[in-house]
Amino acid sequence: MPRGARPAHTAPAVLPRRLLPAPVAVARPPPAPAPAFGLLLVSLVALDLTAPHHVRHTSLGAGPATPSTAYWLVIIATHLTANLVCARVCLRYSGCGSNRALRTSLRLFGLGTACAGLFWCAYLADLLLSPAWVPPLLPYLMGSHGLLRAAALAVPAVVLLHGAGAELLTFHRLWPLWRDLVEAAPTVTLTERRPWLMELLRPRGPRHFAVYRTIVEIRDAILVLRDYVQPERPVTDPAAMARLLRDARRNKLDGQHRRTPDVNVAEAGGEDIAAETAYPVQVARAYRALPAGSLSR
Numbered sequence: 458m459p460r461g462a463r464p465a466h467t468a469p470a471v472l473p474r475r476l477l478p479a480p481v482a483v484a485r486p487p488p489a490p491a492p493a494f495g496l497l498l499v500s501l502v503a504l505d506l507t508a509p510h511h512v513r514h515t516s517l518g519a520g521p522a523t524p525s526t527a528y529w530l531v532i533i534a535t536h537l538t539a540n541l542v543c544a545r546v547c548l549r550y551s552g553c554g555s556n557r558a559l560r561t562s563l564r565l566f567g568l569g570t571a572c573a574g575l576f577w578c579a580y581l582a583d584l585l586l587s588p589a590w591v592p593p594l595l596p597y598l599m600g601s602h603g604l605l606r607a608a609a610l611a612v613p614a615v616v617l618l619h620g621a622g623a624e625l626l627t628f629h630r631l632w633p634l635w636r637d638l639v640e641a642a643p644t645v646t647l648t649e650r651r652p653w654l655m656e657l658l659r660p661r662g663p664r665h666f667a668v669y670r671t672i673v674e675i676r677d678a679i680l681v682l683r684d685y686v687q688p689e690r691p692v693t694d695p696a697a698m699a700r701l702l703r704d705a706r707r708n709k710l711d712g713q714h715r716r717t718p719d720v721n722v723a724e725a726g727g728e729d730i731a732a733e734t735a736y737p738v739q740v741a742r743a744y745r746a747l748p749a750g751s752l753s754r
Contacts, residue, residue, distance in 0.1 A: 497535065504528040522584060533581050540574035543567070558616040562609045569605030572598050624664045627738060628657070631671050634702075634741035638678035641706040645677035668734070675737050682706060684715040695739035702740070703747055 505514075505524050515523060522529050547567025551560045576598040583591040632653055639646050647670055648661060660667045682705035692698050 497531070501528065501531055504531065526584065529584055530581075533577050533584070536577045537574055537581075540570050540577065544570040544574060558612050562612045565605050565609035565612065569602050569609060572602040572605060576602060621664060624668050625657070627734060628664070628668050628671065630738050631668070631675065631741050632656075634699075634737070634744045635671050635675055635678075637706055637744075638675055638682065638702065641709045642678040642681040645674050645681060647674060669730075672733060672737050682709060685709045685713060687716055695736065696743040696746075698740045699743035699747060702744065 504527055509524070513523065514528075544567045547563045547570065551563035551567060554560060576595060579591050579594055579598060582588060636653075639650065643650075656667065679702065682702060685708040686701055686705040692701050
């Protein structure tokens, strides 16, 4: 910020209630009394009107602060108080809760607010002592403030994009296995089959529902196709499961009769959503690695 430039009065930083952890949202501090704000505004107007004639408000540069030093002390004290409270709340609650993205956003927001507080501390030093090193430092402090605030607001978008990308990748990896299995067991599909590109560009519902539906249909197809193969032992290894599904699909498409299975292959998988997603992806990867001639009839 060049000397003589008027600083932007940053509004007191207040996070939306929906972005705060539950303890903050429930146990909010009592609101400041309205008379305090009214007194603050009245004092600023009075200090401005009673000051000598001036055309701008600044405390940087040669000459006395305009409209007065008292005016700028009130401005600086207001900003420092708001920044201190905001930074303390953000940094305190950035260690609470299990939402990592929320904790990161609060931490970045609090650090950005702390940079704004340092900006006003430097401004106070220039107002009272006028050291030569303060004016060149101000743009870097305010730039860091803006960068950290922007990063705090960008964290949810980054997390959303990362999740969407992971869901698209999972759907893409599951598609060849799903396509071949539902060809042999078309009754397991919950909705009408559509081309891959249509499912990718215009999913029927949220993307994570499409991935979950694909996993459910693969599991249902395994229940159908297990009657067309006779494994020698329980199948849990993804590579063995891929070979079993290849053989079962080929047997069913060749018109072979159903058999009585000796093993419940549906037990292979995981105990939660993450494991239930990872296991079909591993099977799909092993399925695609089988010889090309055995992937389709």
